[in-house]
Amino acid sequence: MSRGQEKHQKRVNELMMLGKDLARRAHSKCELCASTGVSLAAYEVSPVPAEPDIDKTVFICDVCSEQIDNPKLMNAHHWHCLSASVWSSTPVVQVVAVRMLERLIDCEGWAEDLYDQLYLEPEIQLWVSDT
Ligand SMILES: [Zn+2]
Numbered sequence: 495m496s497r498g499q500e501k502h503q504k505r506v507n508e509l510m511m512l513g514k515d516l517a518r519r520a521h522s523k524c525e526l527c528a529s530t531g532v533s534l535a536a537y538e539v540s541p542v543p544a545e546p547d548i549d550k551t552v553f554i555c556d557v558c559s560e561q562i563d564n565p566k567l568m569n570a571h572h573w574h575c576l577s578a579s580v581w582s583s584t585p586v587v588q589v590v591a592v593r594m595l596e597r598l599i600d601c602e603g604w605a606e607d608l609y610d611q612l613y614l615e616p617e618i619q620l621w622v623s624d625t
Pocket of ligand 1: 524525528555556558559
């Protein structure tokens with residue numbers, strides 16, 4: 495194994511150790527779209543800290559993580575879930591939800607309406623822009 499791979503593997507293991515606490519926080523539902531009965535994985539939110547941190551990580555399904563990573567695959571229909579998750583009391587979940595909403599506001603009327611209603615704490619607003 496190369497050093498890069500070793501480092502990556504270490505990170506994966508450390509994230510897996512957060513899995514139990516994440517599952518508890520998420521009540522075993524995707525923290526973005528609330529899907530149940532699907533496989534959920536830790537997803538680190540940028541800016542990624544030096545050490546894995548549960549407060550900088552969301553626990554989400556494959557559908558959500560794939561579309562976060564690939565804006566071209568965005569299916570606006572899936573993201574109606576944001577109308578709940580942008581109000582999450584878990585800051586990191588709110589940050590990801592708002593970032594995804596920002597991708598949709600130009601083409602989706604409901605997203606624009608939701609964005610207009612949104613009130614964000616100043617530190618959340620700063621984090622949202624800190625990609
Ligand atoms: Zn999801």
